[in-house]
Amino acid sequence: MYHDVTIVGGGCVGLSVAKHLSELTDLDVAVLEKEHHLAAHQSGRNSGVLHPGFNYPQGSKKARFAIEGTSRMKEYCAEHDIPCDEHGVLVVAQDDSEEARLDDLARQAEANGVEYELLDSQTEIREHEPYAAGKAALYAPEAASVDSQQYVYELAREVQDAGVDLYTGYEVTRVEKMAGGYHLATTNGHFEAMYLVNAAGLHADELAHQVGVGERYQVVPFRGEYYEVRPESADLCRTMIYPTPDPELPFLGVHYTRRTDGKIIVGPNAVLAFGREAYDNTDINPRDLYETLTYEGFRKLLSSKLMVKVAWDEINKSYRKEKFTEASQRLVPDIRSEDLQQSYAGIRAQLVSDDGELVKDPLFVERENAVHILNAVSPGLTSSLPFGEHIAETLAEKI
Ligand SMILES: Cc1cc2nc3c(=O)[nH]c(=O)nc-3n(C[C@H](O)[C@H](O)[C@H](O)COP(=O)(O)OP(=O)(O)OC[C@H]3O[C@@H](n4cnc5c(N)ncnc54)[C@H](O)[C@@H]3O)c2cc1C
Known part of the structure; x- marks a missing residue:
């Protein structure tokens, strides 16, 4: 089977890349997903929280994608009838050192343009949450709760309507570079593609290593x-x-x-x-x-x-x-x-x-007609629309 672009992994990230590629280009795009049902891994097994961006350093990729992602996800959910409740989050401090950190969070929220309110007594905390304990808190009203499984299924419906082929029950077992593209062996036959997007979540490093990418991770x-x-x-x-x-x-x-x-x-x-x-x-x-x-x-x-x-x-x-x-x-x-x-x-x-660091920022590696998404780290659900768009734009530029 031949497709111009093959995306491995039908989680919120892979499907968001497919959505944006279908909007940006006329390429023939396929998504290969190993499970028979979508949202079986990270994208369907999370807290479902849209993190508005107060706890990420100003200027970081995490902050940028989370801030934009939160507002775009809310619009997307409203347009597509996906449950999304914007009831805010209360970040509670129990002692002086935590209270000092709340001030840092408040400064970060200010810098990132995220709404917040500082509460400095147990009484004020209890007006929001009658059973919560703490000496101070930061309330961020833009945080929201979404149904992440419905979101993934909606993305899948949307990309299929746009002409993307979604293959479920196709596990990629081997990736090989060949002249002019990639050869993919799957549990259900062989695929060839000019461009590859590796969005395989928990298995992304294994596939990347097969073509010599990301070996230090x-x-x-x-x-x-x-x-x-x-x-x-x-x-x-x-x-x-x-x-x-x-x-x-x-x-x-x-x-x-x-x-x-x-x-x-x-x-x-x-x-x-x-x-x-x-x-x-x-x-x-x-x-x-x-x-x-x-x-x-x-x-x-x-x-x-x-x-x-x-x-x-x-x-x-x-x-x-x-x-x-x-x-x-x-x-x-x-x-x-x-x-x-x-x-x-x-x-x-x-x-x-390999030097023992937990990679905290999103990480993707571009290599020979491929993009390998090695770290779609939390808040990856919140960030999935701008992050997927960014990957699609990176690929569209290559093409
Ligand atoms: C416990 C937990 C709580 C979280 N809470 C939040 C939160 O509240 N808010 C937030 O924004 N983020 C949260 N996250 C992070 C967020 O869920 C992830 O960042 C995001 O879902 C990553 O999406 P993904 O598409 O990269 O990965 P996945 O959803 O894991 O998708 C990868 C897909 O690739 C498929 N695949 C793997 N290998 C192959 C192969 N060889 N062939 C074919 N298909 C393959 C898998 O089956 C899977 O469907 C949380 C994560 C966890 C685990």
Whole structure:
């Protein structure tokens, strides 16, 4: 099968690239997705929050894509009838050092043009969230909750209407460079393409390595597990309650999110997954686990005492519900273990460099008629429209 452009991966990023390519060019575009259903991985297993951009440094790619992405996603959801509730987020500080960090966030929000309000007493916090505890908070009204699965399916419908061929149940097993393009072996036959977009999420590094790209990086899978607040206790959180982010730590701590279906989810934690798709804490993929444990970058990452402590805390939250409950009680002291029932999990495709750094910014590599998206890092859902457009423009320029 021949197509001018073949995109591997039908998550929100791959489909957004397809959408923008079909709008910008007349090329014959195909998307190859290994699963029979869409949104089976990161794009359908997340918190579904549109992050308006107050916690990313001014001028960074993350800030630019998140700010633009939030407003474009809201428009897109309104136009396409996708559930999206703009009820804002409350970032709560528990002590003086966290309160000082809130001031940094406020300055960043100001610089990025993101709306915010600083609340400096428990009384003001309780006007927003009657059960939240803290001595100060930043309220960002533009944060919103979206149904990420409906969003992915809508993108898929839209690109198919625009003439893109979407193949589900086609796993790319081998990528090879050939004269004038690429040859792709899949579980359902062979494809050829002049241009390749690698948007394979948790497997993007594996495909890139096959053609000698991004060899100093590897995906290390970090599982994020959620609990759901039982419906009878769901009034413990009205909107979204977040801890103050710690710039030293790679992931935000456990937080509360009201989803568009009214469920309150608590999480995610961030524990090393024993496989790229090991969604349960008893799942093990020996090959993936071996690759992670023998990866130089991972070993260097774990040489930091801080990372070992974080890893230990997160493992405890995964295997001991009382530890997860304790983390949840930091924000909402009235929550009890029996209010929480186990829910779904997602796995972050966290890119780690061979010198042990967690790559924090979005990263893509252009090479010989191809774009490899190696790090569509969170808030990748929020950013997916401008990020996908940027990749499509990069490719259109080559052509
Ligand atoms: C727990 C968690 C919470 C998050 N919360 C948020 C949030 O609240 N807000 C936010 O903005 N972002 C959030 N994110 C980040 C966001 O979900 C991701 O950045 C985004 O979904 C990445 O999209 P993607 O298309 O790159 O990846 P994916 O959705 O993983 O898509 C990649 C696709 O490629 C397919 N694929 C892989 N290998 C192959 C192959 N060999 N052949 C064919 N197909 C293949 C996969 O099946 C998959 O469908 C969260 C992520 C996680 C894990």
